[in-house]
Amino acid sequence: MSVTIGVDIGGSHISSAAVSSNNLKIIPGTYFSGAVNSKASKEIIIQKWALIINQTIKVIKETKELSSNETIGIAFSMPGPFQYQTGIAMFEGNDKFESLYNVSVSDELLKCLSTKNVSFRFLNDASCFGVGGALRQESTGNNKVVAITLGTGFGAAFLDNKLPITQGSNVPNNGCLWDKQFKDSIADNYFSTRWFSNQYESVTGEKLTDGVKEIASIENYSTAKIFDDFANNLSNFLSPYLIDFDADLLVIGGNIAKSYRLFLPKLKENFKNNNIDISVSIVENTEETSVLGSSYLFNEVFWEKIKAELPSF
Structure with missing residues (x-):
């Protein structure tokens, strides 16, 4: 396939873009995103996903990025629990997309897409972010990568030569x-x-209204200590896993990563004090990185290596 559509599904958003298989870059003008209510009905969620993906399909058809009879590969960066081999959602008891429980995303989406000549593949969202991060760091020669996403949840992936x-x-x-x-x-x-919300409320007695970004904008002793505590916790938790995996690179994304200047220096200092020699890369455009990583599912060499061991959770 000359063009693949990568799709990043988040708890409150969807992003879609076409990626060129020649240079593994997002094709200009094909990136679209939109908010999604994860508590909506099955029909509303599927229709919203299709609406965004159809915008990408429309552009690549109009710009003739692919031939008229060419199958479009659509690859999803999808949170769990999910049956990644079959495309069946297993969201239950996790406060998001529960209306899709036991639903075939492939079958339902196909009803709403503007073309039926498509092929679907799925991979865990943390793994897709990790693959995308590894692809963007390929020139550095880092073979063993640990990628984490810090946001509404804590995602992680361990990759050896881009393979989860x-x-x-x-x-x-x-x-x-x-x-x-x-x-x-x-x-x-x-x-x-x-965690940040709980810490902030414990220290100040006030509730956050704008997440971690709000704490980062205040910059006083109390908020600085919160970020220091976060860095200490993260380094203490990650260190044994980084050592066991013999990781060369730690890639950090998610909304919390946008406040990296407040925790990264302490995190690096702690790694150094623990004799962990590792590069750390901050990715601020997490969604685009996940789109890139998901599109790589249509690299047939890569797919043959992972398809038999796709997680089912």
């Missing part, structure tokens, strides 16, 4: 970190927006 690794003695089960034990709870409760 989900099992083995040197990676956590399923290649996930969100559900692993940390202090008195799980990691997701420490490395997400709600």
Whole structure:
């Protein structure tokens, strides 16, 4: 395929863009995004997803980026729980897209797309972000990459030569970190927006109205300490996993990453003090990186290596 459409599905958004297989870059004018109510009905969610994807399809058809009879590959960066081999959503009890439970996203989307000559592939959103981050860092020669997303939840992927690794003695089960034990709870409760909200309310007695960005804009002793505590927690949690995987590069994305200047220096200092020699890359355009990573699912060499081991969670 000369052109692939990469789609990033988030808890409150969808982004879609066409990616050229020749240079692995987003084709100008094909990137569209929109807000999605994850608590809406199945019909509304599918229609919104189709609306955005159809805009990308319209542009590549009008600009003749592909021949009229060419199948369009549509690759999804999709959060779990999801059956990635079959395209069936398994969202249940996780406060998002629950109306899609046990629904074939492929079948339902096909009813709403402007063309039926399409092929679908799916991969976990954290893995897609990791693949996209690894592709953008390819010139640096980093082969073993750990990619994390810090936002409403805590996503992670372990990649060896761009391949997501989900099992083995040197990676956590399923290649996930969100559900692993940390202090008195799980990691997701420490490395997400709600941790910042809870800390801020505990220190000030006030509730946040604009997330981590609001804390970052205040810049006083209390907020600086919150970011220092976050950096200390993150380095303490990640260090054993980085060492076990022998990672060359840590890629950090998500909305919290946009405030990197407030936690990155401390994070790097802690790694150095722990004798962890690792490069750290901040990705501020997380959605575009995930779109790029998802589009790589139609690289047939890559697909042949991962398709038999796609996670089902």
